[in-house]
Amino acid sequence: MLKLLPLAGLMFLAGCSSGDLSRRAVRQVEIFYKPLPPSEKTTRMVEALLKEYGAALEVKKYDILAPASVPLLKKYGLPETHFPFALLIDGSYSARLDGQAVDFVEFPLEMKGIGRHEGDWSLPQLRRALDRPELMLPLDTSRKWAPDAHSHDEGDAQ
Numbered sequence: 001m002l003k004l005l006p007l008a009g010l011m012f013l014a015g016c017s018s019g020d021l022s023r024r025a026v027r028q029v030e031i032f033y034k035p036l037p038p039s040e041k042t043t044r045m046v047e048a049l050l051k052e053y054g055a056a057l058e059v060k061k062y063d064i065l066a067p068a069s070v071p072l073l074k075k076y077g078l079p080e081t082h083f084p085f086a087l088l089i090d091g092s093y094s095a096r097l098d099g100q101a102v103d104f105v106e107f108p109l110e111m112k113g114i115g116r117h118e119g120d121w122s123l124p125q126l127r128r129a130l131d132r133p134e135l136m137l138p139l140d141t142s143r144k145w146a147p148d149a150h151s152h153d154e155g156d157a158q
Contacts, residue, residue, distance in 0.1 A: 027053075027130065031061045032069065032078060032086040038117075039064075039084040042107055046087060049123055053130060077141025078105075084117045087126070094137040095129040101137060104129070 029050060033039045043061070050059055062069040064083065073080050076088060086093055087104040094103050104126060106119030129135050 029059045030088040034064045042085045092139040095135045
């Protein structure tokens with residue numbers, strides 16, 4: 001009996017620690033999109049990747065054109081006029097990947113050739129940022145948006 005008590009104690013501790021490891025903090029992901037085909041295509045590609053993470057992510061989507069989104073656009077320093085897509089992870093759209101900042105805004109590299117609003121990020125980079133929270137940078141609301149991010153020309157891609 002005395003030999004079983006230390007073993008039972010070790011098993012209890014092992015069970016407690018493995019339970020703690022399985023409970024990771026849920027990451028917050030916010031998608032800002034414009035309800036037009038290029039943005040919707042980007043949103044579908046991103047959502048397919050996000051689904052792989054299941055309950056580890058809490059995903060919220062916001063239509064950029066909806067008046068209810070304006071306070072969030074201001075909060076995050078996103079343009080209040082015209083831009084097609086942004087994704088924030090835990091309140092930031094920037095990650096440090098391979099020594100440089102990558103912003104999850106505009107269209108991903110997988111949409112290269114669309115003509116406007118081409119971003120500098122890819123879905124594999126997004127996956128890395130989701131897998132490694134420490135890669136996320138603090139939110140920088142002073143970002144200078146490209147001139148075409150504020151275009152009202154209905155003939156462009158967005």
